[in-house]
Amino acid sequence: MKLDSTVSAIVTGGASGLGAATARALAAKGVKVALFDFNEETGTKTAEEIGGLFCKVDVTSEESVDEGFAKARAAHGQERIIVNCAGTGNAIKTASRDKATGETKAFPTDQFDRIIQINLVGTFRCCAKSAKGMLDLEPLEDGARGVIINTGSVAAEDGQIGQAAYAASKGGIVSLTLPLARDLMNDGIRVNTILPGIFDTPLMARASEQVRASLSAGVPFPKRFGRPEEYAAMALAMIENDYWNGEDVRLDGGIRMGPR
Ligand SMILES: NC(=O)c1ccc[n+]([C@@H]2O[C@H](COP(=O)([O-])OP(=O)(O)OC[C@H]3O[C@@H](n4cnc5c(N)ncnc54)[C@H](O)[C@@H]3O)[C@@H](O)[C@H]2O)c1
Numbered sequence: 001m002k003l004d005s006t007v008s009a010i011v012t013g014g015a016s017g018l019g020a021a022t023a024r025a026l027a028a029k030g031v032k033v034a035l036f037d038f039n040e041e042t043g044t045k046t047a048e049e050i051g052g053l054f055c056k057v058d059v060t061s062e063e064s065v066d067e068g069f070a071k072a073r074a075a076h077g078q079e080r081i082i083v084n085c086a087g088t089g090n091a092i093k094t095a096s097r098d099k100a101t102g103e104t105k106a107f108p109t110d111q112f113d114r115i116i117q118i119n120l121v122g123t124f125r126c127c128a129k130s131a132k133g134m135l136d137l138e139p140l141e142d143g144a145r146g147v148i149i150n151t152g153s154v155a156a157e158d159g160q161i162g163q164a165a166y167a168a169s170k171g172g173i174v175s176l177t178l179p180l181a182r183d184l185m186n187d188g189i190r191v192n193t194i195l196p197g198i199f200d201t202p203l204m205a206r207a208s209e210q211v212r213a214s215l216s217a218g219v220p221f222p223k224r225f226g227r228p229e230e231y232a233a234m235a236l237a238m239i240e241n242d243y244w245n246g247e248d249v250r251l252d253g254g255i256r257m258g259p260r
Contacts, residue, residue, distance in 0.1 A: 001239055014036060016039065018201060034079070094106070107165070150173050155170050200226065
């Protein structure tokens with residue numbers, strides 16, 4: 001798909017990190033960009049920087065997502081692109097014993113469900129509602145109507161200790177790619193998923209220098225964190241290359257995560 005001012009896009013989680021970098025890269029091509037995020041402060045700031053539209057959206061809420069699509073489409077028309085980056089994680093073991101008290105506990109199911117709701121169900125909700133809108137778009141060359149990019153994680157394949165919920169949510173996103181691409185193939189909508197390794201976003205900025213150094217050292221090459229612009233470049237390549245469909249692709253400097 002050719003990227004220019006005739007095209008509009010939605011980026012979920014667009015206030016920060018990988019989503020913000022993608023929103024910035026799309027805007028630099030002239031694309032009209034709407035950001036869906038529940039962080040109003042960073043969302044408004046990012047939208048202002050790129051001349052985009054901020055929509056306060058919680059991807060776990062049906063109503064909030066509907067309102068976001070209505071606001072974005074009223075301003076920019078029906079989107080041809082959605083990039084789903086909204087997501088979060090937690091670090092809890094399936095069962096554990098407190099070293100000090102000896103007390104045992106199980107992973108609280110509500111905290112497992114929270115991550116699934118944000119990462120997996122939230123992503124699917126935005127895919128389905130965006131695709132519904134794309135069905136009414138005029139087809140472009142080859143019958144193309146739209147493109148969906150989702151964000152998995154290398155944790156979908158190499159989930160670490162404490163990542164049961166996060167890895168399951170990201171594994172679900174990875175498994176969605178092919179059936180979504182097949183569901184939408186007759187309507188000219190492509191679907192691809194990026195599995196990032198360790199990227200330098202506000203999420204990782206909170207880690208200590210020591211942790212950051214040890215994580216960087218574990219990347220085969222280049223020995224550093226990924227840059228959000230590198231994620232954005234891959235998302236744009238997937239959007240611009242009309243033959244790229246139904247794929248889950250790691251972007252990770254060759255890293256394979258160990259148990260911890
Ligand atoms: N940074 C990494 O190393 C890395 C690695 C693998 C995968 N990922 C994935 O990439 C995506 C982006 O991560 P990031 O590092 O840019 O993180 P980030 O925290 O910088 O950005 C995530 C954004 O999602 C938003 N968000 C969270 N829950 C939301 C909800 N319910 N509704 C709407 N918005 C919500 C947050 O407000 C935030 O702006 C996430 O899905 C994350 O799991 C990141």
